[in-house]
Amino acid sequence: xxxxAAVAAVAALCLLLAALVGCGGGPAVDAARxxxxxxxxxxxxxxxxxxxxxxxxxxxxxxxxxLRAVPLADWSYRLTALDRTGDRATAAADxxxxxxxxxxxxxxxxxxxxxSRDREGRWSVESDRPAEKSGxxxxxxxxxxxxxxxxxxxxxxxxxxETLRDYADLADRAVPAVSDAWGPRWARSVVVLVPETLxxxxxxxxSPPSSYRGIAAVTTGATGGxxxxxxxxxxxNPDAFGLLGDSGRQVxxxxxxxxVATRAHTSAATPLWLSEGYADWAGYRGADRAPAEAxxxxxxxxxxxxxxxxxxxxxxxxFTGDADGLARAYEGSWxxxxxxxxRWGEERLGAFYRAVGAHPDREGAVEDxxxxxLGVTPEEFTLQWRDYVRGVLAE
Numbered sequence: 001x002x003x004x005a006a007v008a009a010v011a012a013l014c015l016l017l018a019a020l021v022g023c024g025g026g027p028a029v030d031a032a033r034x035x036x037x038x039x040x041x042x043x044x045x046x047x048x049x050x051x052x053x054x055x056x057x058x059x060x061x062x063x064x065x066x067l068r069a070v071p072l073a074d075w076s077y078r079l080t081a082l083d084r085t086g087d088r089a090t091a092a093a094d095x096x097x098x099x100x101x102x103x104x105x106x107x108x109x110x111x112x113x114x115x116s117r118d119r120e121g122r123w124s125v126e127s128d129r130p131a132e133k134s135g136x137x138x139x140x141x142x143x144x145x146x147x148x149x150x151x152x153x154x155x156x157x158x159x160x161x162e163t164l165r166d167y168a169d170l171a172d173r174a175v176p177a178v179s180d181a182w183g184p185r186w187a188r189s190v191v192v193l194v195p196e197t198l199x200x201x202x203x204x205x206x207s208p209p210s211s212y213r214g215i216a217a218v219t220t221g222a223t224g225g226x227x228x229x230x231x232x233x234x235x236x237n238p239d240a241f242g243l244l245g246d247s248g249r250q251v252x253x254x255x256x257x258x259x260v261a262t263r264a265h266t267s268a269a270t271p272l273w274l275s276e277g278y279a280d281w282a283g284y285r286g287a288d289r290a291p292a293e294a295x296x297x298x299x300x301x302x303x304x305x306x307x308x309x310x311x312x313x314x315x316x317x318x319f320t321g322d323a324d325g326l327a328r329a330y331e332g333s334w335x336x337x338x339x340x341x342x343r344w345g346e347e348r349l350g351a352f353y354r355a356v357g358a359h360p361d362r363e364g365a366v367e368d369x370x371x372x373x374l375g376v377t378p379e380e381f382t383l384q385w386r387d388y389v390r391g392v393l394a395e
Contacts, residue, residue: 032123033082036091036115039123040077047075059115059125066139069146070155073100077111087117092131102153102191102231110134135206138193151175151189158196159238167192167236170250174257181282182350186261191231192253198239205235211319216240216252219259232260247287255283265357269365273312277333278353281341284334291338291392295331297324299393307390308332310382332389339388344374 039058046055047067055064074097081092091113096106110131117123130136138144142157149168152175156164171190179188195201202209205218212218221232234256241249258279259266266275284294292299301307308328316329340349352373359365367378374381 032084032089033079035123036082036089037077037079039115039125040079040091040093040113043125044076048072060127063128063139066143068143070139070144071100071146071153073098073103074106089115089117089123091115099153099191099231102187102189104187105230107230109137130206133206136203138195138204141195141200141203152192153189154192154194156194157200159194164194167194167253170253171234171257173250174254177254177286178257178261178282181285181346182258182261186264187231189231190234190257190260192234192236194236194238196238198237201235201237212237214240214323215319216244216248217256219256219263221260221263232263234260247289251283251287254286255279258282262353262357265354267357267359269359269362270353270357271311271362271366272314272317273329273333273336274353274356274366276317276330277335277337278349280330280334281337281349284338291335295335295393297327298331298335298389301328302390302393307386309386311336311385332385335389335392336385339385340374343384348373 043058077093083090095111112131114126145156147154147164149172152171154164154168217236312329355369356365
């Protein structure tokens with residue numbers, strides 16, 4: 001065979017392979033992507049229509065029943081990549097969904113779907129799971145249960161209706177308490193997720209369980225997202241939450257609800273001592289607790305003559321296993337915000353929080369806001385805070 005004939009034969013073979021399996025990213029690949037996107041569109045439509053038969057026609061029914069009770073306003077997939085080998089493929093897609101009555105914009109999460117194609121050339125979904133490094137959704141863990149409160153929506157897995165109702169009652173009390181402290185200009189509702197275990201909480205957050213052992217709840221959401229951001233999620237650790245008394249549970253839910261209310265005014269410029277301290281201040285604001293009772297670790301340190309030299313740094317809030325140090329960081333931050341509320345007034349505390357969050361950079365944000373809103377320098381504030389901590393915890 002001549003060289004020219006050999007080149008022509010190789011070219012013809014490549015064209016044939018491209019037509020059969022999409023080699024070279026040609027029309028076959030484009031056609032497969034279009035077919036898979038159409039499949040995902042039909043699957044999403046079946047979810048919104050609560051149509052089990054239509055869902056089953058797109059592939060596995062796994063997960064459909066888990067979603068039945070969730071009030072969805074939108075549900076859609078956007079195919080971002082397709083890795084195909086013959087009649088099998090792996091798809092990467094962004095799932096966008098909105099919970100009706102709570103999400104103003106879609107929650108977007110990355111998913112990985114395994115696909116197969118039958119003899120008639122029809123694609124179907126074999127599995128749909130969180131992408132690597134993406135957290136689970138609650139319904140990935142089992143059948144989602146739903147309880148609606150007056151100002152809350154509670155979604156749970158493996159929990160009794162009575163338990164979820166208790167969470168809704170706590171959240172319903174937290175919302176007006178936070179509005180009374182922060183003001184009415186926020187969504188004034190909260191979405192609470194209650195997995196079955198600590199491991200379930202960690203799965204929702206895409207982190208190891210050890211990161212959250214002893215943490216009763218966390219709030220997720222985009223900082224500085226503005227009024228069109230999706231609703232934050234308060235995610236509960238049922239193991240730790242269950243160890244709290246009634247007052248402690250209310251403080252925790254009010255704390256997390258304060259994060260929801262302040263989220264639009266929380267930015268990269270906001271130090272954790274301010275965001276966590278404010279949330280604790282809101283949580284304890286209606287509770288009848290003496291400072292030493294609410295800040296036991298810091299009170300013990302002060303009793304030993306160990307008054308902190310400076311406000312907590314962001315790294316002091318890391319879940320590193322130093323539970324006592326973490327507690328002192330939260331307690332010192334709470335007392336800083338409590339001092340502002342007492343000496344400058346609650347409205348000035350809110351104004352200070354907003355001023356810090358509005359600053360374009362972390363550097364200079366606190367200094368500028370303290371000068372404009374409180375009329376002190378950071379050095380003066382720190383000295384006053386140290387004296388305040390010493391005084392209220394020695395009482």
